[in-house]
Amino acid sequence: MPDYGVFSFDSKDEVLAKSKEFWNPGKTDFWIESGVPLVIDRREGYLIYDMSGKRLIDVHLNGGTYNVGHRNPEVVNAVMQAMQHFDIGNHHFPSLARTALAEALIATAPPGLTKVIYGSGGGEAIDIALKTARHATQRRKIVSIQKGYHGHTGLAVATGDDRFAKLFLSDSPEEFVHVPFNDHDAMHDALRAGDVAAVIMETIPATFGFPLPHPGYLETVKQLCEQYGTLYIADEVQTGLMRTGELWGISKHGIEPDMLVTGKGLSGGLYPISAVLVSERCAGWLTEDGFGHISTFGGAELGCIAAMKTLEICNRPETRSMVHYISDFMANAMRSIQARYPDWFIGVRQNGVVMGLEFDHPRGANFVTKHLYEGGVWAIFSTLDPRVLQFKPGILLHPELAEELIERVQVAIGKAWDEVRALPRTQRIAS
Amino acid sequence: MTDMIEVPIEAAGVPRAKAMLERAEWAARAFARYDRESVAEIVQATARAAAAAAKDLAYKAVAETGFGVAEHKVLKNLACSTGLLDHYRGHDYVTPRIDSEAKIVSVPRPAGVVFALTPSTNPVATVYFKTLLCLMTRNAVVISPHPMAKAVCAEAARLMHDAAVAAGAPEGIIQVVEEPSVPLIQALMTDERTKVIVATGGNPVVRSAYRSGNPAIGVGPGNVPVLVDATADLRRAAEHVITSKAFDNSILCTNESVLIVEESVADPLLRAMRGEGGHLLDADQAERIRTTVFPNGSFDTKMVGQSATSIAQQAGIRVPQHTRVLLAPFDLVAPEEVLAHEKLCPVLGVVRVASARRGIDVARAVLRISGAGHSAAIHSTDPQTILDFGAAVNVLRVSVNVGNSLGGSGIETNLAPSMTIGTGYLGRSSVGENLQPKHLLNFTRLAYNSDDTVPFADFAGLSPWAAPAGPVPSYPHASNVSTPQADPAPARSATVSDDGEAQLREDLRRLIIEELTNIIKG
Ligand SMILES: Cc1ncc(COP(=O)(O)O)c(C=O)c1O
Numbered sequence: 001m002p003d004y005g006v007f008s009f010d011s012k013d014e015v016l017a018k019s020k021e022f023w024n025p026g027k028t029d030f031w032i033e034s035g036v037p038l039v040i041d042r043r044e045g046y047l048i049y050d051m052s053g054k055r056l057i058d059v060h061l062n063g064g065t066y067n068v069g070h071r072n073p074e075v076v077n078a079v080m081q082a083m084q085h086f087d088i089g090n091h092h093f094p095s096l097a098r099t100a101l102a103e104a105l106i107a108t109a110p111p112g113l114t115k116v117i118y119g120s121g122g123g124e125a126i127d128i129a130l131k132t133a134r135h136a137t138q139r140r141k142i143v144s145i146q147k148g149y150h151g152h153t154g155l156a157v158a159t160g161d162d163r164f165a166k167l168f169l170s171d172s173p174e175e176f177v178h179v180p181f182n183d184h185d186a187m188h189d190a191l192r193a194g195d196v197a198a199v200i201m202e203t204i205p206a207t208f209g210f211p212l213p214h215p216g217y218l219e220t221v222k223q224l225c226e227q228y229g230t231l232y233i234a235d236e237v238q239t240g241l242m243r244t245g246e247l248w249g250i251s252k253h254g255i256e257p258d259m260l261v262t263g264k265g266l267s268g269g270l271y272p273i274s275a276v277l278v279s280e281r282c283a284g285w286l287t288e289d290g291f292g293h294i295s296t297f298g299g300a301e302l303g304c305i306a307a308m309k310t311l312e313i314c315n316r317p318e319t320r321s322m323v324h325y326i327s328d329f330m331a332n333a334m335r336s337i338q339a340r341y342p343d344w345f346i347g348v349r350q351n352g353v354v355m356g357l358e359f360d361h362p363r364g365a366n367f368v369t370k371h372l373y374e375g376g377v378w379a380i381f382s383t384l385d386p387r388v389l390q391f392k393p394g395i396l397l398h399p400e401l402a403e404e405l406i407e408r409v410q411v412a413i414g415k416a417w418d419e420v421r422a423l424p425r426t427q428r429i430a431s
Numbered sequence: 432m433t434d435m436i437e438v439p440i441e442a443a444g445v446p447r448a449k450a451m452l453e454r455a456e457w458a459a460r461a462f463a464r465y466d467r468e469s470v471a472e473i474v475q476a477t478a479r480a481a482a483a484a485a486k487d488l489a490y491k492a493v494a495e496t497g498f499g500v501a502e503h504k505v506l507k508n509l510a511c512s513t514g515l516l517d518h519y520r521g522h523d524y525v526t527p528r529i530d531s532e533a534k535i536v537s538v539p540r541p542a543g544v545v546f547a548l549t550p551s552t553n554p555v556a557t558v559y560f561k562t563l564l565c566l567m568t569r570n571a572v573v574i575s576p577h578p579m580a581k582a583v584c585a586e587a588a589r590l591m592h593d594a595a596v597a598a599g600a601p602e603g604i605i606q607v608v609e610e611p612s613v614p615l616i617q618a619l620m621t622d623e624r625t626k627v628i629v630a631t632g633g634n635p636v637v638r639s640a641y642r643s644g645n646p647a648i649g650v651g652p653g654n655v656p657v658l659v660d661a662t663a664d665l666r667r668a669a670e671h672v673i674t675s676k677a678f679d680n681s682i683l684c685t686n687e688s689v690l691i692v693e694e695s696v697a698d699p700l701l702r703a704m705r706g707e708g709g710h711l712l713d714a715d716q717a718e719r720i721r722t723t724v725f726p727n728g729s730f731d732t733k734m735v736g737q738s739a740t741s742i743a744q745q746a747g748i749r750v751p752q753h754t755r756v757l758l759a760p761f762d763l764v765a766p767e768e769v770l771a772h773e774k775l776c777p778v779l780g781v782v783r784v785a786s787a788r789r790g791i792d793v794a795r796a797v798l799r800i801s802g803a804g805h806s807a808a809i810h811s812t813d814p815q816t817i818l819d820f821g822a823a824v825n826v827l828r829v830s831v832n833v834g835n836s837l838g839g840s841g842i843e844t845n846l847a848p849s850m851t852i853g854t855g856y857l858g859r860s861s862v863g864e865n866l867q868p869k870h871l872l873n874f875t876r877l878a879y880n881s882d883d884t885v886p887f888a889d890f891a892g893l894s895p896w897a898a899p900a901g902p903v904p905s906y907p908h909a910s911n912v913s914t915p916q917a918d919p920a921p922a923r924s925a926t927v928s929d930d931g932e933a934q935l936r937e938d939l940r941r942l943i944i945e946e947l948t949n950i951i952k953g
Contacts, residue, residue: 074441212909212911214911215911215912244907244909245907318450318451318453318606319450321454321457321602321603321904322453324602325454325458325904328905329904331910349910349911350909350910351907351909351910352907396450399456399457
């Protein structure tokens with residue numbers, strides 16, 4: 001009987017049944033129907049185990065949350081030690097851990113960012129950034145890209161796809177303008193009136209399948225922002241923390257954002273925390289009314305300590321060099337798999353270990369996700385473009401596990417192709 | 432179900448050092464596929480950069496550790512950079528070897544990640560030495576220097592890394608632990624990413640290398656007996672022994688420890704040694720040396736690499752200004768006689784014996800105390816005595832009619848030039864030769880059916896290896912950005928022309944001769 005100390009279950013079936021009953025029937029059923037009936041049990045490094053004992057290499061990493069691996073021993077250690085002394089802390093007061101982390105974040109941030117505001121999750125941090133932009137510019141409008149994704153909290157959800165905003169009657173098109181990605185003119189039109197507080201951009205839009213910004217696109221957006229007095233918010237939730245081979249993806253574009261948002265991997269997946277790094281121009285409300293944003297768990301001290309250790313790991317020269325190796329390895333490996341399935345595996349979008357694999361079918365990545373799961377790999381399709389598989393290897397991946405991963409991926413891609421080819425003609429048409 | 436989380440608290444620096452091993456694995460993986468020409472260019476460029484810094488780092492080593500003789504260290508640094516390059520020029524640890532007679536192809540397979548411990552006594556030379564051996568054999572190396580010499584070793588490792596990478600080597604192929612500590616060394620030794628440990632240092636370090644559970648090459652200490660028999664060329668013997676004992680103030684593990692001389696030639700030999708800067712102590716003075724160099728019966732590490740005059744002064748003995756070696760006579764070679772133990776300072780024990788036969792017994796006695804498997808020296812013109820000495824004395828190399836400091840380490844003999852002297856089974860080591868490139872690789876053997884009816888294929892001209900296409904790894908540019916053209920192989924363009932090459936070698940030769948002359952002149 002699976003006994004976890006505080007609770008126990010008789011079987012995996014019991015967990016799934018109760019998950020539907022007490023938690024989320026929609027999600028629970030979705031994964032069972034998708035051929036990914038995963039209930040994560042043991043986890044270690046880049047490996048996760050289903051309750052059945054099935055072993056999976058994790059290249060979803062919960063969007064980069066497990067960037068440095070599951071239960072990274074260094075981070076676990078830091079948090080366990082911290083628990084001898086710290087807890088969440090009191091959000092009203094100046095705090096040891098919050099101050100130390102803020103200083104560490106600013107020390108390694110793109111130039112121009114001078115202060116840190118904490119949240120407990122990515123969405124909250126996005127909301128903080130948007131509120132901050134409105135305060136700083138005294139404008140209400142926010143521009144984001146179609147199929148961008150910044151989370152599901154109050155303001156963040158309105159910047160994203162209608163699917164999630166309309167469900168909760170939270171879309172407000174007058175204030176939240178969506179423009180097509182990589183379209184300079186559309187962006188220019190949206191900003192031209194000079195009434196936009198901020199443009200918020202993922203450096204590479206994750207949930208959209210990591211389409212890469214055209215060379216010069218982000219740079220132009222930044223320049224337009226400057227021209228029209230609009231702030232540029234870099235959402236680095238999935239592209240930060242060395243995943244592109246530099247600490248922040250935006251630095252590779254030479255852009256100095258007005259605000260930078262980080263979450264997910266920031267605390268090694270052990271204690272939730274998120275942060276907004278802001279420039280002096282945006283930081284006004286922190287002096288005017290320091291209680292302007294209140295969040296009991298925002299900047300929880302244990303999270304700060306987890307984050308400091310994680311940031312240290314990410315910033316090591318050895319880590320950066322390894323990301324370059326892993327990235328190089330993956331590029332070569334994908335090229336050779338592509339050569340085998342040129343009509344099926346039609347594209348690789350890659351910036352460091354941020355990767356999107358494109359398949360020639362409107363739901364191609366759904367098939368691949370399923371076959372990967374069967375073959376011992378967990379990678380997720382892109383919710384907003386299921387042609388594309390999100391492929392997110394960890395930044396500390398060991399060469400042998402990298403080779404094993406590619407072996408499994410190669411076979412799964414082939415099997416998914418066999419399945420798609422066997423579909424009736426009508427279902428095979430690409431979009 | 433989930434196990435209780437039990438995470439050992441790691442000592443400071445350990446996680447970072449483990450990250451080095453992890454990075455080294457990626458680098459080694461890439462390097463293991465380089466072809467011979469690329470490897471030769473990398474080795475050459477790195478050795479040159481090391482030679483160019485030989486002098487600077489020699490002085491820095493003396494300044495940091497507080498011992499040794501800078502000019503002598505220059506020589507060692509050159510011997511372990513361009514000297515090695517010359518010695519191994521034409522050697523090939525990359526190309527598959529084809530034996531059509533035996534119908535076997537042997538494919539060199541590097542160890543992978545080498546964990547190298549380097550001592551305080553020969554800090555830079557050992558970093559140079561081990562690093563170049565690793566590069567010749569396509570290994571990655573993580574160096575943990577002795578804490579007393581960490582700054583100079585880190586500088587040496589960094590400059591070699593940068594030169595190697597500029598010549599096309601994978602990034603991170605040479606790394607160095609900046610803040611070494613006992614727990615850190617312990618952690619890296621036992622880490623499964625370490626493929627072989629090459630330990631030079633004190634006995635505890637070597638023993639723990641062997642205990643680590645990982646393959647290890649560690650060598651024991653020396654305690655070198657040198658026999659001068661009645662047939663020896665006394666003038667030369669005197670010069671060689673003194674020069675060798677004075678070299679770098681005796682901090683090579685190959686330095687002579689106890690002079691054993693046949694009674695009939697003892698006086699003329701000692702007289703000749705005085706002419707070379709040896710100062711013969713009387714019984715009372717020898718006693719003072721015992722208490723100064725071995726207070727409470729054990730060697731005072733503060734004496735390591737100090738000059739003879741400074742030691743004499745500390746012992747309250749007046750000696751001539753030009754004294755290079757203190758000669759301390761005693762009678763019985765036994766463990767309780769401290770002067771019969773290893774002395775990493777210019778104090779040489781002197782024992783008179785009735786015959787060469789007795790000399791061999793005494794040499795065996797010296798090595799029972801310590802230094803088994805290491806080295807010994809003999810000055811003699813009688814081949815039978817030389818052979819008997821070599822067959823009886825428990826060492827794996829004997830320097831004949833040459834000083835042992837540079838003789839045993841292959842610099843003034845044709846042994847493999849080495850900073851790591853394998854002490855073999857006699858000295859509880861896995862290697863009995865001077866450490867050399869071949870110890871850092873294995874071979875995969877493609878063995879054909881020996882039956883004559885099964886033909887052996889023609890492998891001539893085939894290679895499984897290739898030159899790197901650009902920097903390794905390539906920078907992770909976004910895949911939709913047309914990558915800036917890889918710099919047109921900076922490695923290749925940096926190759927010096929044959930003329931430049933010859934000139935450089937000539938310069939170095941001149942430098943070495945100059946240094947040697949200075950040493951001999953004292
Ligand atoms: C780019 C990006 N921004 C923001 C978020 C929201 O983070 P959270 O789920 O922690 O609220 C996500 C989550 O997937 C994301 O991918």
